[in-house]
Amino acid sequence: MRKITFGVATSLDNYIASTDDAIDWLMPSPEAAAVLADYWKRIDTILVGRKTYDVALRRGQGGAFQSPGTKTYVFSRTLTPGEQGNVTIVPSDAIEFVRALKERKGKEISLVSGGELASALFEAGLIDEIRMNIHPLLLGSGVPLFHPMTGQIALELLESKQFPNGCVLVRYGLKR
Amino acid sequence: MRKITFGVATSLDNYIASTDDAIDWLMPSPEAAAVLADYWKRIDTILVGRKTYDVALRRGQGGAFQSPGTKTYVFSRTLTPGEQGNVTIVPSDAIEFVRALKERKGKEISLVSGGELASALFEAGLIDEIRMNIHPLLLGSGVPLFHPMTGQIALELLESKQFPNGCVLVRYGLKR
Numbered sequence: 001m002r003k004i005t006f007g008v009a010t011s012l013d014n015y016i017a018s019t020d021d022a023i024d025w026l027m028p029s030p031e032a033a034a035v036l037a038d039y040w041k042r043i044d045t046i047l048v049g050r051k052t053y054d055v056a057l058r059r060g061q062g063g064a065f066q067s068p069g070t071k072t073y074v075f076s077r078t079l080t081p082g083e084q085g086n087v088t089i090v091p092s093d094a095i096e097f098v099r100a101l102k103e104r105k106g107k108e109i110s111l112v113s114g115g116e117l118a119s120a121l122f123e124a125g126l127i128d129e130i131r132m133n134i135h136p137l138l139l140g141s142g143v144p145l146f147h148p149m150t151g152q153i154a155l156e157l158l159e160s161k162q163f164p165n166g167c168v169l170v171r172y173g174l175k176r
Numbered sequence: 177m178r179k180i181t182f183g184v185a186t187s188l189d190n191y192i193a194s195t196d197d198a199i200d201w202l203m204p205s206p207e208a209a210a211v212l213a214d215y216w217k218r219i220d221t222i223l224v225g226r227k228t229y230d231v232a233l234r235r236g237q238g239g240a241f242q243s244p245g246t247k248t249y250v251f252s253r254t255l256t257p258g259e260q261g262n263v264t265i266v267p268s269d270a271i272e273f274v275r276a277l278k279e280r281k282g283k284e285i286s287l288v289s290g291g292e293l294a295s296a297l298f299e300a301g302l303i304d305e306i307r308m309n310i311h312p313l314l315l316g317s318g319v320p321l322f323h324p325m326t327g328q329i330a331l332e333l334l335e336s337k338q339f340p341n342g343c344v345l346v347r348y349g350l351k352r
Contacts (some may be wrong), residue, residue: 012308013190013321014189018328025328122314132188136331136333136348137328137331138298138325138328138329138331139328140327140328140329141325145189146190146314148316149314151316152194152314152316153316154312154313155313156312156342157338157343157344160336160338160344162333162336166331166332168333168346170188170310172312
């Protein structure tokens with residue numbers, strides 16, 4: 001069974017972007033880059049929600065989803081289904097699709113979407129790990145990291161690490 | 177100028193209580209107790225919102241606000257103004273009241289309220305430090321720690337500490 005990690009950069013008040021989708025508050029660091037570089041070696045599949053994908057395209061960052069050897073699945077009922085290079089637009093139910101994906105052979109899977117896709121996958125019990133790079137600021141409003149869910153989910157802290165720039169990286173496993 | 181610290185126990189998805197105000201998910205630990213014991217020595221004033229105070233009274237925990245030598249101020253337009261032991265019900269505008277309180281001589285001030293009072297005091301620039309004991313679970317819904325605010329607030333990470341039970345204590349100073 002392939003592992004799915006939900007990995008995000010977030011403000012302390014759990015927003016992943018400002019109200020206008022801006023992420024100019026993100027603080028890059030060699031430490032975060034090293035963690036990510038190590039992580040990307042272990043994955044071959046990216047799951048992304050339609051809104052996050054749209055924002056990336058609008059910013060001219062669609063190339064991030066075209067790395068050789070990495071398949072990206074975008075879940076959308078409005079985009080035209082099909083393949084665009086390494087990106088596949090999936091019109092079907094995300095939960096059943098991801099469940100099947102986990103059963104297939106392959107490397108780890110990264111969920112980089114914001115809240116809505118993540119909440120659905122959390123509730124379906126399909127996410128194995130959360131990694132948050134908590135940035136030292138309150139955004140006050142914006143795009144929420146977590147959307148309301150119907151039940152509590154117990155976590156196991158795997159790691160917490162403080163970066164010199166004031167970001168705190170936390171990793172949690174989901175208890176079943 | 178007296179320091180005001182906003183100190184809370186929270187879930188990873190930033191809820192301070194379940195939908196029914198339950199806090200049965202809180203994980204006490206000797207480490208958190210030691211941090212709190214040290215902190216309580218430095219304060220002589222508690223600020224609390226009306227809802228948090230109500231919940232404490234309903235749980236029979238009103239005694240927490242009656243420690244000798246500690247004054248508690250509850251901000252409410254509906255409760256009868258006046259003193260109840262060491263607790264004072266303040267009907268006036270919280271911001272002006274707290275601004276004056278900070279100027280008075282005394283020890284540090286603890287804000288233990290949930291979101292609404294905190295947001296108002298954050299926006300007025302009256303909070304100096306945030307301390308969160310982040311619990312390893314997603315509540316999914318409940319009483320939010322942060323309420324929407326109109327602007328971003330930059331923070332400085334002062335400390336992050338991992339407890340054996342999986343809680344992560346983070347402390348931030350507010351940048352002016």
